[in-house]
Amino acid sequence: QVQLVESGGGLVQPGGSLRLSCAASGNIFRFNTMGWYRQAPGKQRELVATITTGGSINYVDSVKGRFTISRDNTKNTVYLEMNSLKPEDTAAYYCRFLQSGYDLWGQGTQVTVSS
Numbered sequence: 001q002v003q004l005v006e007s008g009g010g011l012v013q014p015g016g017s018l019r020l021s022c023a024a025s026g027n028i029f030r031f032n033t034m035g036w037y038r039q040a041p042g043k044q045r046e047l048v049a050t051i052t053t054g055g056s057i058n059y060v061d062s063v064k065g066r067f068t069i070s071r072d073n074t075k076n077t078v079y080l081e082m083n084s085l086k087p088e089d090t091a092a093y094y095c096r097f098l099q100s101g102y103d104l105w106g107q108g109t110q111v112t113v114s115s
Helices: none
Strands: 002-008 009-010 017-027 033-039 046-052 057-059 066-074 077-082 091-099 102-105 109-113
Touching: 002 091, 002 102, 017 033, 017 091, 017 109, 033 077, 046 066, 046 077, 057 066, 077 109
Parallel strands: 009 109
Antiparallel strands: 002 017, 017 077, 033 046, 033 091, 046 057, 066 077, 091 102, 091 109
16 A cells, blocks of 8 residues: 655745645555646646656646756655746645556645735
């Protein structure tokens, strides 16, 4: 079994910053992909950023230059540093863990960007 624990999120003013963390524990293989997705009310869940154990990274165009995904493989933890936040970044953010035999989602953490 694999478990995910998310932290971070909250309310921030436009232009502000937040950091999300997601720690995986349990039966972790050497090769996996972790990432962040988000879902705003009335919209489909979308990819924000993903990172493999090898460091390959993918971002959705709307966050490029503002968000940075990173990971600590020794802690099986992925981070999402979000800068220059905009109201349209408001959503529930979900961590996702992918490895052979597992496709696991975190419980979600709310990010609200508002003045």
